[in-house]
Amino acid sequence: MAGTRAGEPAVTAEEWHRVRRIFEGAVARDPIERARYLDEACAGDPSLRAEVTSLLTALETDDQFIEIPAYQAAAELLLDSPADGLAGRTLGPYIVRHEIGRGGMGVVYLADDTRLSRRVALKAIVVGAGAGSRGRQRLQQEARAAAQLSHPGIATVYALEEIDRQLYLASEYVPGPTLRSVLANGPLPFSQVVDTAAQLASALATAHAQGVVHRDLKPENIVRTSAGVVKVLDFGIARSEPLVPDSPTTASPLGTPAYMAPEQIRGEETDFRTDLFALGIVVYEFASGSNPFNADSAAATLARVLEKTPAPVSSISSPVYAPLDRIVATCLAKDPKQRYTSTRKLAADLERLRAETEASEQTLASRPRHRDPAAARKWWWEFHQAIISALYLLMLYPAWRARTWLPQPWGTAFLCSILASAAGAITLRMHLWFTARFFPGELPTQLVRSFLWTRWCDAGFSASLVGAALGIGADHPEIATLFIAVSTAGAFASFMVEPTTTRAAFRDEP
Numbered sequence: 165m166a167g168t169r170a171g172e173p174a175v176t177a178e179e180w181h182r183v184r185r186i187f188e189g190a191v192a193r194d195p196i197e198r199a200r201y202l203d204e205a206c207a208g209d210p211s212l213r214a215e216v217t218s219l220l221t222a223l224e225t226d227d228q229f230i231e232i233p234a235y236q237a238a239a240e241l242l243l244d245s246p247a248d249g250l251a252g253r254t255l256g257p258y259i260v261r262h263e264i265g266r267g268g269m270g271v272v273y274l275a276d277d278t279r280l281s282r283r284v285a286l287k288a289i290v291v292g293a294g295a296g297s298r299g300r301q302r303l304q305q306e307a308r309a310a311a312q313l314s315h316p317g318i319a320t321v322y323a324l325e326e327i328d329r330q331l332y333l334a335s336e337y338v339p340g341p342t343l344r345s346v347l348a349n350g351p352l353p354f355s356q357v358v359d360t361a362a363q364l365a366s367a368l369a370t371a372h373a374q375g376v377v378h379r380d381l382k383p384e385n386i387v388r389t390s391a392g393v394v395k396v397l398d399f400g401i402a403r404s405e406p407l408v409p410d411s412p413t414t415a416s417p418l419g420t421p422a423y424m425a426p427e428q429i430r431g432e433e434t435d436f437r438t439d440l441f442a443l444g445i446v447v448y449e450f451a452s453g454s455n456p457f458n459a460d461s462a463a464a465t466l467a468r469v470l471e472k473t474p475a476p477v478s479s480i481s482s483p484v485y486a487p488l489d490r491i492v493a494t495c496l497a498k499d500p501k502q503r504y505t506s507t508r509k510l511a512a513d514l515e516r517l518r519a520e521t522e523a524s525e526q527t528l529a530s531r532p533r534h535r536d537p538a539a540a541r542k543w544w545w546e547f548h549q550a551i552i553s554a555l556y557l558l559m560l561y562p563a564w565r566a567r568t569w570l571p572q573p574w575g576t577a578f579l580c581s582i583l584a585s586a587a588g589a590i591t592l593r594m595h596l597w598f599t600a601r602f603f604p605g606e607l608p609t610q611l612v613r614s615f616l617w618t619r620w621c622d623a624g625f626s627a628s629l630v631g632a633a634l635g636i637g638a639d640h641p642e643i644a645t646l647f648i649a650v651s652t653a654g655a656f657a658s659f660m661v662e663p664t665t666t667r668a669a670f671r672d673e674p
Contacts, residue, residue, distance in 0.1 A: 184431050186216050191429075191466050220463065250288070256327045258286055258334070265384075274337060277322070284322060285338070285397075289331040300331065307333060309376050310399040317367030319387075319397045338395045343450070344383035351453040354484045355521050360386075361447045361488075362518045363394040365511035368443065371399060372436035372507045379434060381442035382423045383449065421465040422455045426498050429466050436507055437500040443510075444495025448474060451488060452481040456496075470498075487517055545669035546600070548662060549593040552654070556586040556625065559650055562643055563629075569636045578632050585625035592618045600670075607670065622658035626651035 186205045190198050198220075206213035250260045250273055258275040264285065265272040275286040289303060307324035314320075320336040343360070346352070352360065364386065371378065378385075378399060385397045421429075425441035428434055449455050456474035459465040474496060478486040491513055497503045504510040563582040567575040592614045599610050633647035 183212065183215050183219070186212070187219050188430055188470075190216060190220055191463050191470075193467075255286070255332065256325060258284070258332070260286065275334075277334065283337045284334045285319070285336065287333040287335070287398075289324075289333055300326075303331060306376075309374070312374060313371050313376060313399060315367050315370040316393060317363050317395055318371065318399055319395050321399060335397070335399075336395075338387045338389065338397065340387045340389040342384055343386045343388060343394075343446075346388065347383055347449065347453065351481060352450045354451070354482075355525060357447065357450045357485070357488065358514065358518045358521050359392075360388070360394050360450060361443070361491075362511065362514040364396065364443055364446070365507060365514050367394075367396050368436070368439050369507040369511045372439070377434060377436055378439050378442075379428070380420060380423070381439055381446060382420050383446060386446070421462050421469070422457050424466070424469060425500070426470050427500055429469060435500070437503045440495045440503050440507065440510060441497075441500075444492050447488065447495070448477055448492050451477045451485045451492075473498075487520075491517070541665075542600070542669045545665045546597055548657070548665050549597050552657060552662070553590045553593050555650065555654065556590055559629070560586060562646060563632070566632050566636055566640070566643060566647075569640055570632060571635075574635065578628055578635075581624060581628040585621045585628060588621035589618060589625060592621065611666065611670070618662075619658060622654060626655045626658075629654075 186202070189205065190201060193201055202213060202216060206216065250271075251262045253260050255275075257279045258277055261274040261276065263271060264274050271288045273286045273288070275284050276282075277284050304324055307321055310321040311323075319338050322334040322336070324331060324333050326332075351357075364381075368378070368381075376399065378396065380398060381396070387395050387397060389395065423442045423445050425434070425438045428438055445455060445457065457465055457468040457472060459468055476486075476489040477492055478484070478489050491510070494502070494504055495510070560582065563579060567579040569575070570578055596607070596610060596614060599607050629647040629651035633644040633651075637644040
């Protein structure tokens with residue numbers, strides 16, 4: 165990254181203001197227009213052109229650059245990477261267990277605080293050599309400000325301590341998945357989006373009321389506990405407002421490109437409205453599953469933040485998210501003056517929406533559930549298939565007995581006819597039942613193909629029973645009566661009831 169190095173002449177605030185202005189204009193243009201723009205903006209000043217070009221190159225190639233904007237030169241952090249492999253080591257009062265995360269500002273470890281016998285998240289803060297004592301003092305001030313915050317949605321900051329010339333931020337350890345990992349499964353349900361957004365707004369409102377701005381709100385910095393409580397992490401490296409703009413001795417505003425507000429990218433003054441912009445992006449991502457500004461490169465992402473107005477959430481996700489459209493659009497206004505005038509107002513809007521959502525869900529839950537008419541018709545058709553098949557199976561026993569009461573070869577012929585008809589009718593009906601359950605698209609074709617075969621099997625079964633009843637009526641009147649009754653009912657069900665239930669169950673089928 166470009167910037168003021170040891171031994172190089174100092175860069176004035178005016179010079180860096182010009183570099184930043186040209187850099188910002190270049191970022192907002194595509195590569196072809198960018199070259200022409202730089203030719204005009206840097207005409208007659210090769211050193212200026214070289215400085216801006218080096219920043220653009222760093223933006224495209226350096227992952228750290230996108231979290232630590234380099235166009236405020238004196239704020240450049242020459243990363244002093246903390247020592248790796250701290251697991252098992254003792255750092256002052258802390259016993260380090262293992263690494264639990266890392267980001268642009270440092271590595272986070274799970275550690276035990278031996279003084280108070282509690283587990284903490286210990287963050288090894290990356291402080292650049294260029295930051296010097298002023299940068300360390302700023303971090304200490306910010307940690308003290310964050311330590312004053314008391315809210316169930318904010319991870320408590322315990323201390324910022326310097327151990328072996330390395331700064332460590334000790335804060336509350338919050339077990340649970342980050343919302344980034346939750347989003348890996350896709351967008352959140354509407355009620356969960358509203359609940360999460362309301363909790364975040366409440367936490368931010370508390371911080372903003374005490375003049376503390378997070379400046380790097382994103383799903384990676386938000387954890388949902390097993391109890392459903394949403395907690396914001398990393399308030400220990402937040403900045404107490406106001407931020408003095410255009411000062412070459414002021415540390416640059418940190419952030420992640422896809423979650424940075426336009427004024428943050430431009431290096432202008434940041435305040436609570438910067439967090440509102442980030443919250444709007446986060447809520448948008450919760451509802452749609454994607455960040456509206458993400459692009460293939462950091463430069464393209466920053467350009468989108470500066471220029472693109474995202475489509476309403478409801479238009480790209482689901483109409484159910486429409487109540488969020490106005491809230492998100494207000495948060496994502498390019499001009500900070502057009503956003504919410506206070507975080508409390510945003511929190512009130514979200515809390516009101518959450519209450520309405522909960523009331524609506526309770527109303528729906530209290531309503532009696534009416535069965536889907538189509539499902540009910542299909543159930544009756546399936547019931548009919550099952551009853552007829554069961555009836556055929558039950559009739560096999562008296563048919564087996566009746567074969568011996570008929571003279572041969574009629575007894576054997578009767579049994580064969582009954583078995584063949586029952587086997588065919590049951591097989592065809594179970595085939596249709598299976599097709600309706602697992603291959604509904606094939607059912608119309610199968611209904612047509614099996615219709616005549618099923619009717620023939622039913623007719624054969626009924627005719628066989630009638631014939632047997634006539635043969636055994638004198639000696640076994642009870643069984644003969646049963647055969648006549650079943651044959652009559654079976655014929656009526658096959659030729660009258662079943663076609664009706666089939667048409668009713670699948671009347672929407674071609």
